[in-house]
Amino acid sequence: MPGWQIALIMMILYLVIxxxxxxxxxxxxxxxxxxxxxxxxxxxxxxxxWFLMGGxxxxxxxxxxxxxxxxxxxxPALYIITYTAFAILPWYIIGPKIGKIGRKYRLYTxxxxxxxxxxxxxxxxxxxxxxxxxxxxxxxxxxSGMAIIFxxxxxxxxxxxxxxxxxxGIVVVYVATGGLRAAAWSDVFQxxxxxxxxxxxxLTIVYQLHGGTTEMFESIARETPEFLxxxxxxxxxxxxxxxxxxxxxxxGFLMWPHLFSKSYxxxxxxxxxxxxAYPIFALFLVPLLLVGFAAKGVVDSGQLESADQVxxxxxxxxxxxxxxxxxxVGAGALAAAMSTADAITHSASLEVTDxxxxxxxxxxxxxxxxxxxxxxxxxxxxxxxxxxVFGGQGLxxxxxxxxxxxxxxxxxxxxxxxxxxxTTHGVISGLVVGTIVNYxxxxxxxxxxxxxxxxxxxxxxxxxxxxxxxxxxxxxxxDEVNRYVDVx
Numbered sequence: 001m002p003g004w005q006i007a008l009i010m011m012i013l014y015l016v017i018x019x020x021x022x023x024x025x026x027x028x029x030x031x032x033x034x035x036x037x038x039x040x041x042x043x044x045x046x047x048x049x050w051f052l053m054g055g056x057x058x059x060x061x062x063x064x065x066x067x068x069x070x071x072x073x074x075x076p077a078l079y080i081i082t083y084t085a086f087a088i089l090p091w092y093i094i095g096p097k098i099g100k101i102g103r104k105y106r107l108y109t110x111x112x113x114x115x116x117x118x119x120x121x122x123x124x125x126x127x128x129x130x131x132x133x134x135x136x137x138x139x140x141x142x143x144s145g146m147a148i149i150f151x152x153x154x155x156x157x158x159x160x161x162x163x164x165x166x167x168x169g170i171v172v173v174y175v176a177t178g179g180l181r182a183a184a185w186s187d188v189f190q191x192x193x194x195x196x197x198x199x200x201x202x203l204t205i206v207y208q209l210h211g212g213t214t215e216m217f218e219s220i221a222r223e224t225p226e227f228l229x230x231x232x233x234x235x236x237x238x239x240x241x242x243x244x245x246x247x248x249x250x251x252g253f254l255m256w257p258h259l260f261s262k263s264y265x266x267x268x269x270x271x272x273x274x275x276x277a278y279p280i281f282a283l284f285l286v287p288l289l290l291v292g293f294a295a296k297g298v299v300d301s302g303q304l305e306s307a308d309q310v311x312x313x314x315x316x317x318x319x320x321x322x323x324x325x326x327x328x329v330g331a332g333a334l335a336a337a338m339s340t341a342d343a344i345t346h347s348a349s350l351e352v353t354d355x356x357x358x359x360x361x362x363x364x365x366x367x368x369x370x371x372x373x374x375x376x377x378x379x380x381x382x383x384x385x386x387x388x389v390f391g392g393q394g395l396x397x398x399x400x401x402x403x404x405x406x407x408x409x410x411x412x413x414x415x416x417x418x419x420x421x422x423t424t425h426g427v428i429s430g431l432v433v434g435t436i437v438n439y440x441x442x443x444x445x446x447x448x449x450x451x452x453x454x455x456x457x458x459x460x461x462x463x464x465x466x467x468x469x470x471x472x473x474x475x476x477x478x479d480e481v482n483r484y485v486d487v488x
Contacts, residue, residue: 009327022170044180079249099266101483116484190338220297248453408431408434421471433461
């Protein structure tokens with residue numbers, strides 16, 4: 001049997017199992033409960049939370065982008081490992097506090113959190129819209145990854161549109177029916193799968209091509225030493241760009257709605273244990289980065305449409321690997337993409353419903369709110385699918401500043417928790433200015449002073465404006481401030 005047929009069978013089998021796990025996870029629960037759909041009743045344990053947080057972060061980028069970055073950029077690709085180790089640490093402090101506030105005031109979202117502290121529907125609508133735009137771009141990335149895997153590993157027999165539809169369609173079904181709990185248990189299955197597959201595939205490729213990691217890096221160091229350096233002549237990224245890329249990732253990490261809202265889904269003890277255990281999850285990226293380094297000098301960049309294709313290209317074209325290994329790579333990549341797509345789809349629906357719709361129509365019942373959230377899963381999924389498959393390149397380009405936009409939530413969130421003098425006008429002004437600055441440098445200027453990440457320039461502008469406006473506008477009352485700052 002040809003390798004592509006074995007790969008297709010294994011990938012279809014994986015999708016069937018993923019659908020089964022997702023649907024069964026939601027069975028036996030109160031399907032009419034808003035709390036259950038939004039935060040799984042707030043009772044997720046350490047095992048599930050660890051995989052949920054890990055799966056929500058490591059995505060199609062892990063199996064496609066990470067090797068691609070290592071292959072095309074070299075040492076700067078290690079920023080992924082660096083920020084993963086540090087970005088989760090603030091959650092140890094803010095996670096339990098956000099969780100207590102959420103349980104006290106029945107919150108599910110970033111929009112609801114900021115609306116409650118600053119008493120502003122306008123702020124909630126802004127947060128909901130920014131989260132929607134960023135989430136759709138993120139989803140488009142995941143769907144592109146799913147489609148590329150199907151298309152490449154079946155040697156073009158599964159077209160781009162069908163690969164995306166098959167895999168993401170399953171995500172939409174189990175998220176709409178089972179909510180966060182379905183996404184969580186699917187991420188457990190998908191996380192175990194992608195951890196095992198990454199090590200099997202990564203080490204197999206390195207040892208077949210080079211005989212080991214030592215020989216591989218010695219070869220690169222002899223032929224292109226600048227490839228293993230940062231900020232040196234000939235290296236692909238300067239020190240400022242590298243540092244600020246890590247910085248924007250670290251600060252913005254917990255501001256993503258699909259990560260922020262996990263503070264509501266568990267208790268303080270579990271959150272702290274998850275923070276301590278979480279960096280272990282990033283170890284599965286190591287062999288995937290090694291794949292990118294292994295391709296250096298082996299794969300001619302002219303043979304690839306993009307660097308992201310280097311892993312499937314190695315397997316299908318360069319190396320003589322068995323069909324079952326094709327299937328493993330396909331299943332692992334799909335697992336990585338789907339474990340992120342389910343969390344983003346779920347949180348995007350919550351943010352739009354809670355931030356935009358409930359700020360306009362204030363008296364919606366829980367039953368109506370839950371219905372809107374379920375329908376929102378399908379609407380957001382359809383919009384992201386359309387943008388991914390049928391064009392919309394202008395909109396996709398507009399959304400390339402997603403991480404730089406999400407990081408703009410940080411001043412408002414930290415001020416809500418710790419700074420008494422922050423005001424509604426200050427937070428709104430800072431958020432608007434920071435987002436505009438980020439998009440300007442992302443899309444108009446196309447370059448930044450000294451290579452600083454556009455999101456950091458936006459964040460600095462955000463903080464300056466927020467602090468200035470807060471000091472020249474009327475402070476909130478003690479009761480409004482104490483509800484968050486002094487939460488017991």
